[in-house]
Amino acid sequence: MNYSQNELMIAAAARELHGARVAFVGVGLPNIVCNLAQRSHAPNLELVYEAGVFGAKPARLPLSIGDPTIVTGAASVMGMPDLFQYYLQRGLIDVGFLGAAQIDKFGNINTTVIGDYKKPKVRLPGSGGAAEIAVLCGKILVITRLGKRAFPERVDFITSPGHLDGGDARKNLNVRGRGPEAVITDLCILRFAEDTREMTVTSLHPNVTRDAVQANIGWAVRFADQVETTAPPNAEELRLIREELDPQRLYSR
C-alpha cells in the first residue's frame, strides 16, 4: 500500500500511545496523532487540551487546539486556571505529546528563538503550555520532522526541558515527570539511553538508511544494538488520516 512519510510518522506516533490513559495534546502534529490514537486503538484515551478541556471527543480534527469541536461532547470544560492547577500540576496526566522546532541530543525542546534570545535570527511562537507540560506530565512523547537545523547537538534555547545535560541531570533538579521517552520523526524513531539519556535511533522507517538519518542530525547519532524496522501504517490508519482527520492534507501529505 502506498503511503507518505508523514502518514507513516503520524501512525507510528499514535501507536506510542498504547496503554496511555490521559494525554495532554500539543499544537500541530501531536493533535492529529492523539486524535488518530483515540479513533483507532485507544477509544478510551482521555484527551486534555490546554484550552481547558478534559475528555475531548472531537468530531473533526481541530485545526487549532482551541477549536469549538473539542468543547462539544467533552467530559469537562473549565477555565485555564483549573486545567493547569488541578489536572496538570496535580499530576493527573500520563503523557504529554509535544512538537518541537528544535530538539537536541538530550531531548531538550526549543520553540522560542533560533539564535540569540535578544537578537533572534528567527523568532518562534514560544512556550505556550509546553514548559510546564514537559515538567509535569508522567512522560513526554515528541513528534517532529528530522532535519539538521531541527536536531542540533544543543538547542539555542531550552523552552521545555528534556534530559538537560543527560544522565541524572533531570532527577538532580527534582523535575517531577520522567521526561522525553521517544521522538517520532518522518525517517526514524529515537529513544533515550537508560544511562546517558542520549537520543538513540531504535527504529528505522522502511527503506530509510542509517546514512539518511545521520545526514539529518547535527551530531554523531547513536544507533541501538538492535535497530528495528517501523511497521508501516495499516489500511484503517490510512483511512482515518485521509478521510476523517486530514482530508485537506495539511499534516499528512
Added chain:
Amino acid sequence: MHAAIRDLVRDGDTVALEGFTQLICFAAAHEIIRQRKRDLTLCRLTPDLAYDQMIAAGVCKKLVFSYAGNPGVGSLQAFRRAVEKNEPRALELEEYSHFGMVGRYIAGAARLPFYPVNSYVGSDLPRANPRIRQIQSPYGDEKIYVVPPLNPDVAILHAQRADKNGNTQIWGLTGVQKEAAFASQRVIVVVEELVDESVIRADPNRTLIPDLIVDAVVVEPFGAHPSYAQGYYDRDNAFYVEWDTIAREAATLDAWLDEWVYGVENRAAYAAKMRARLEKLKPGDAFAEPINYGEYKA
C-alpha cells in the same frame, strides 16, 4: 464600541484583550487601530491575529505573552518582523509560559504579591525573563518559581451574552476571561447578544463576570470573527490560513488593514462586507439538557 475604546483605552495603557482561541475581540482590536492608540503594553497568553494586526499598525510598544503564534498554522509574521527587524517599530517582550500567565492573572485578580507555579525547572525562560523568580518554600525544603501579579489598566473581554448592567455569561472555552476581568482596573465587555437580566439570573452558574467590575457593555454581533463564539459561529479556519499569506509582506498586510479596518467605519460595516462568509460559519445545534435550580420560597 467607538465610545468605549475612546473613553477607556488611553495611550500608554496596559491592555489585556483576552480570549483563548474563542471570543477574541477583533472588533475592539480594530477599533483600537482605527483610533490610532499608541504605546500600548498588550497582554495575552496567545497574541494571535488580532495582536499581529495591532503590532503591524504600530499600536503596541510592549508585549506580555506566552505563545505568539498563528494557532494550527505557524508563526505570526508581523510579530516576527517587529522582533527580528524592529519593523514598523521595536517591540519589547516580557515572556512567560501559559501557566505563568495564568498565575499572573490569578495573582492580579486576587491582589496577591505573587503566584507559585510548579514549572520553569530546567527551562531557560527564567533567564530570558528575570521577573520569573525562584523562592524557598516557607514550609519546607522545596524551591518553587513564582510570577508577579498582572493588573492591566483595561481588560477587553468578548462573551456570548450579558445584561445591560454587565453581568456576563460565557460558555465553551472560558480561558482566563474571568481572571483577566478581576485583575484589571477597567473592564469592557463585548457581547454577541444583550439579554434581559432575568435570562442571566435564571442561570447564575454561567455568569463569569459580575456587573460590579464592568465599566462598559458593547453589543457587537460577529465581534470575535475570525475567532469564534461557541454556539454562535465557527472559527474561520480558512482566514487563519490566509493570514499567513497576507501577513508575509508588510505591504499586503497594510493593504488588508486599509480595506478591512481603516476602510470600514465599525464592526457592523465589517460584518456586512463579510456577510456571505459569516453565514457559512453558523454551526448546527447541540443543546444542553435544562437543569432545575429549584424554587425556594419563604
